[in-house]
Amino acid sequence: MGTPLSIGPLSPADQAGVRALADAATSADGVAPLSEQPLLRLAADEPWLTHAVAHNKAGAVIGYVQVDRGGDVASAELAVHPEHRHHGVGRLLLRTAERDARLPQFGGTPGQRGKALRVWAHGDLAPARAFAAAAGYAVVRELLFLTKPLDPVAAPAPGGPADGYTVRTFVPGQDDDAWVALNARAFATHPEQGRLTVADLHDRMAEPWFDPAGFFLLEAPDGTLAGSMWTKVEGGDGEIYAVGVDPDHRGRGLGAALTDVGLAHLAGRARRAVLYVDGDNAAAVAIYEKAGFERSAVDVQYGRPNDAMI
Numbered sequence: 001m002g003t004p005l006s007i008g009p010l011s012p013a014d015q016a017g018v019r020a021l022a023d024a025a026t027s028a029d030g031v032a033p034l035s036e037q038p039l040l041r042l043a044a045d046e047p048w049l050t051h052a053v054a055h056n057k058a059g060a061v062i063g064y065v066q067v068d069r070g071g072d073v074a075s076a077e078l079a080v081h082p083e084h085r086h087h088g089v090g091r092l093l094l095r096t097a098e099r100d101a102r103l104p105q106f107g108g109t110p111g112q113r114g115k116a117l118r119v120w121a122h123g124d125l126a127p128a129r130a131f132a133a134a135a136g137y138a139v140v141r142e143l144l145f146l147t148k149p150l151d152p153v154a155a156p157a158p159g160g161p162a163d164g165y166t167v168r169t170f171v172p173g174q175d176d177d178a179w180v181a182l183n184a185r186a187f188a189t190h191p192e193q194g195r196l197t198v199a200d201l202h203d204r205m206a207e208p209w210f211d212p213a214g215f216f217l218l219e220a221p222d223g224t225l226a227g228s229m230w231t232k233v234e235g236g237d238g239e240i241y242a243v244g245v246d247p248d249h250r251g252r253g254l255g256a257a258l259t260d261v262g263l264a265h266l267a268g269r270a271r272r273a274v275l276y277v278d279g280d281n282a283a284a285v286a287i288y289e290k291a292g293f294e295r296s297a298v299d300v301q302y303g304r305p306n307d308a309m310i
Helices: 012-029 036-040 089-101 126-134 176-186 198-205 254-266 282-290
Strands: 005-007 049-055 061-068 074-080 117-121 138-149 166-169 215-219 225-234 237-245 272-278 294-303
Touching (some): 005 089, 012 049, 012 074, 074 089, 089 117, 126 138, 176 198, 176 225, 176 237, 225 254, 272 282
Antiparallel strands (some): 005 049, 049 061, 061 074, 117 294, 138 272, 138 294, 166 215, 215 225
């Protein structure tokens, strides 16, 4: 008998099982197998989102894959319990994701085609590379994890933005819609960040780490939002969670100024600053390297070469 597989919205028990699976994999591998977004969406039931869970004979969760078909490509994240690897569970989950990527985003809507599948591997571990190669996948995207020690004594004061621009903190309930609109403009070409909705924002605001005092908005001389800097503190890490500048206001050094604001806020609150940035975003990488960040790890996204459409 094969591994039992259930596809569809997750029960509360399966949601807890996926979190326990993720914790076990993190302990074994030294890196979390699922990023923040899939974990926030465990309870979501959307036409463009698929959950698939593998159980053992006792009904415990031993594997999980989440497929997001809401973007230009279908993106998947999967995890297998360390005690149940090398028994075909990962291949089963990957085949499930591949079949799901072929589905139209919204059932019953004519003129749609399936999407190319991209699969995340966090930490770029050797077993994941071997698994991907065996399935015919190659790296198509790198997400760099950069770190920088923080010294609260030597932390410099931020230099401030360009003339006429001011920085203030985010006001929950007042700035929600305006920030989401700004974020969509600032990350219009980003496959994940640019798709954040007000509901996604509220999900993050409900997390224990959320602190509006570390969420900064940059106002242009006319009072409209020109950029933002969002920080996140968990454990000893202070994350530059998201920094974006409206395209109409770029070229004024505002991204670097906002980074300084975030680092000044994190000094004294965390032992090191961390952030994620796409490896091909040369402008952002240059800003962060100038601020003293160094590459610490990398997440990679796999796809089949020349697979524009499944």
